[in-house]
Amino acid sequence: MLWSLCLLWAAGALAAPLNRARPKLLLISFDGFRWDYDRDVDTPNLDQMARDGVKAQYVTPPYITITSPAHFTLLTGRYVENHGVIHNMWFNTTSGQKKPYYQTLHEEEWWDNGTLPIWITAQRQGLKAGSLHFPGTAARYQGEVPLKQEQEPPLHNYKNETIWREKTDKVMGWFRDEDLDFVSLYFGEPDSTGHLYGPDSPQRREMVEQVDRAVGYIRQSADRHGLTHLLNIIITADHGMSTVHRKGTVEEITLSKIPGFSFKDVSFHLVDYGPSGMLLPKPGKLETVYNALKGAHPHLHVYKKEEMPERLRFSKNPRILPIVLYADPGYLINGYFPVQINKGEHGFDNQEMDMKPFFRAVGPVFHKNLEVGPFETVNIYPLMCHILGIRPEVNDGHLNATKHMLVSSTGKTTNYRHNAVVGLSAVAGFLLVVFVVLIAQRIFRKKDDSKMLKSSKDFSEPEKQSRL
Numbered sequence: 001m002l003w004s005l006c007l008l009w010a011a012g013a014l015a016a017p018l019n020r021a022r023p024k025l026l027l028i029s030f031d032g033f034r035w036d037y038d039r040d041v042d043t044p045n046l047d048q049m050a051r052d053g054v055k056a057q058y059v060t061p062p063y064i065t066i067t068s069p070a071h072f073t074l075l076t077g078r079y080v081e082n083h084g085v086i087h088n089m090w091f092n093t094t095s096g097q098k099k100p101y102y103q104t105l106h107e108e109e110w111w112d113n114g115t116l117p118i119w120i121t122a123q124r125q126g127l128k129a130g131s132l133h134f135p136g137t138a139a140r141y142q143g144e145v146p147l148k149q150e151q152e153p154p155l156h157n158y159k160n161e162t163i164w165r166e167k168t169d170k171v172m173g174w175f176r177d178e179d180l181d182f183v184s185l186y187f188g189e190p191d192s193t194g195h196l197y198g199p200d201s202p203q204r205r206e207m208v209e210q211v212d213r214a215v216g217y218i219r220q221s222a223d224r225h226g227l228t229h230l231l232n233i234i235i236t237a238d239h240g241m242s243t244v245h246r247k248g249t250v251e252e253i254t255l256s257k258i259p260g261f262s263f264k265d266v267s268f269h270l271v272d273y274g275p276s277g278m279l280l281p282k283p284g285k286l287e288t289v290y291n292a293l294k295g296a297h298p299h300l301h302v303y304k305k306e307e308m309p310e311r312l313r314f315s316k317n318p319r320i321l322p323i324v325l326y327a328d329p330g331y332l333i334n335g336y337f338p339v340q341i342n343k344g345e346h347g348f349d350n351q352e353m354d355m356k357p358f359f360r361a362v363g364p365v366f367h368k369n370l371e372v373g374p375f376e377t378v379n380i381y382p383l384m385c386h387i388l389g390i391r392p393e394v395n396d397g398h399l400n401a402t403k404h405m406l407v408s409s410t411g412k413t414t415n416y417r418h419n420a421v422v423g424l425s426a427v428a429g430f431l432l433v434v435f436v437v438l439i440a441q442r443i444f445r446k447k448d449d450s451k452m453l454k455s456s457k458d459f460s461e462p463e464k465q466s467r468l
Contacts, residue, residue, distance in 0.1 A: 077381025
């Protein structure tokens with residue numbers, strides 16, 4: 001009877017922390033998917049995902065609205081000035097060297113500068129993490145990398161739909177076969193198409209249809225791998241896209257043509273990269289450069305870094321150069337002469353509607369058929385930490401901005417592995433107590449048996465003597 005009660009109690013104690021399977025989370029970015037791209041295209045799979053989960057009106061990315069900085073905000077919950085990945089291009093102001101986007105993905109010191117992405121935080125707290133082609137994947141952070149880690153090869157075909165499906169099945173295999181808890185997955189479209197043809201082009205609309213097919217395939221693959229009851233999926237993007245005004249329709253911004261400005265007064269510049277730029281004036285030339293550019297074009301914004309609008313949160317980092325430039329939507333910043341040919345661009349003020357990405361979420365932790373208002377992408381990080389049951393690093397986001405999306409929105413973090421360990425420890429402790437009690441009972445029974453045996457002998461001796 002005692003053993004039966006012990007086993008019942010142990011089973012209950014063990015089941016308590018494990019009564020729910022630990023949730024898994026997949027973060028997906030479709031680069032450059034603007035918040036309204038589903039309005040002029042039939043998107044049955046995105047629409048179904050919204051009915052099955054959560055859709056935001058739009059989300060606001062950090063400034064600067066370009067790929068690497070915005071993606072690192074998703075992974076860290078920090079504004080760009082705080083996480084330090086301030087541009088797609090690594091640069092050195094002393095040597096004048098610059099590295100393009102793909103090479104910068106492999107420039108470790110650009111990424112590992114004190115802020116930990118969620119992969120490393122999750123693994124330090126007992127979970128398993130992976131990343132496929134997500135910006136930042138190729139770097140080590142304080143010597144650590146995700147358990148599963150793949151960066152796209154040079155000259156990768158970002159448009160190939162077959163490769164998209166292979167990537168999807170690979171990630172689902174990581175979840176099922178290797179029991180990963182968190183994975184980030186990156187697709188380079190519709191960004192490339194938006195750049196090449198413009199956000200209002202039929203080519204962009206065709207690419208959105210391909211993205212929608214991919215969303216359907218992602219959910220089907222999750223089901224085939226037996227993950228639907230465990231896997232939560234967040235799909236978003238790093239920024240939107242805006243149409244570029246071409247020469248002949250507007251007065252272009254070309255710095256070399258501005259009266260009073262000379263590149264001879266600048267020791268380093270980062271321009272000819274869409275609508276944003278930075279300048280490092282030579283010693284004693286800061287005011288000369290600033291005064292020449294300030295107010296020189298009605299669609300050019302010029303700031304000393306310490307005077308940048310606080311809302312942009314793009315000043316408090318030593319990598320940011322002394323003079324920061326950005327243009328109004330549709331305009332680009334050219335250096336010596338126009339060299340940029342894209343019909344669509346991003347990098348504009350993050351308050352511009354064209355820069356807003358989309359957001360969808362589905363899975364067992366999310367409400368169904370819920371549409372929510374706008375929020376900043378910096379808030380996605382604490383949401384992900386909450387779902388995974390891990391303690392977040394220092395970040396700029398707030399769980400209160402997103403927790404109403406969740407079926408359970410108490411705001412309390414549940415560490416499933418910690419609870420499991422506690423439960424197992426409780427069971428082990430209880431069984432140890434039971435073992436001690438049973439041993440003690442056996443010892444006492446032996447003593448009682450010995451006393452009874454002695455009493456029996458003492459009683460039988462007089463009987464023998466009386467018979468004699």
